[in-house]
Amino acid sequence: MLALLFILFAGMAIGCALAVVAQRNPLYNAIALIGVFISLACLYVTLAAPFIAAVQVIVYAGAIMVLVVFVIMLLNVEHEERRRNRLKFLVPAAVVLAAVLIAEVAFMLVSVTNPPPAVSNIGLTGSIGAQLFTRYLLPFEITSILLLMAIVGAMTLARRGGLLSSDARLIPGVQQLPLSMVDPRAAPDDLRLVETDSSEEAARLLGVDPRDTERD
């Protein structure tokens, strides 16, 4: 019974993974990847890890993939167009590596034996939480710092170029701007001048939408 479930979900996982690589539309990639995550969550349940399975669905298939799909929609990504194969010289290397993979899988199937079975409650939320908050408290706290750094980093990266607020207005025409106003990395008192050739260029440097000024 468990073997049948394994074959079913393993087949689903491999099929969806192949679709992730084969599809050219990023949105289809994302949907196939969600399929992989769901089938892996089912495999975790057959491995007696219900907590990890739930977290897999909530965090991976839920949060992370929503973020990815959101970015795909936001950037309005086109289809990846076909181009000539630029990796022709890598084909022999790929064949050799595939042979290595097949040998490895065959070796595992033949040689890895199961440890003796034992009854325990390792997959339950309680046992994971007990370990996480006692013996492995330090990695847990470090993870929280990592997440904080990720939040700050993502906000810094995704911020628009200039340091002006969103309701700033642009003066039309050619102009000279202090470097500290244009470049977020420059020192605040850096007054070297940056020359712009048009209103559009000034708008781009300042991160202001030029249509705002036309409306006024």
Added chain:
Amino acid sequence: MEPQLSWYLALSAILFTIGVTGVIIKRNVIAMFMCIELMLNAVNLTFVAFASFFQDVIGQLFVFIVMTVAAAEAAVGLGIIIAIFRNRESLDVDEASILKL
């Protein structure tokens, strides 16, 4: 017949390889990013399989931490993707061959 530990390891190896292939052959940054997530998940499957067969909770704890790192990676990675798209109007990795934005 019960599923053997080796089955899970084989499945994990296959998924990881598919992920590596995707990272190599894809040109779209977002697609490459998703293939990296696939590789992380293949490794997670190994952790859970070992944790289950050796009756050790540490494997599952580690999966939990890997997921947190993946979430952080998703946030920062997508921020970088948006920054690249804003500067280059393209998600092709061949276009973004200079590290400077």
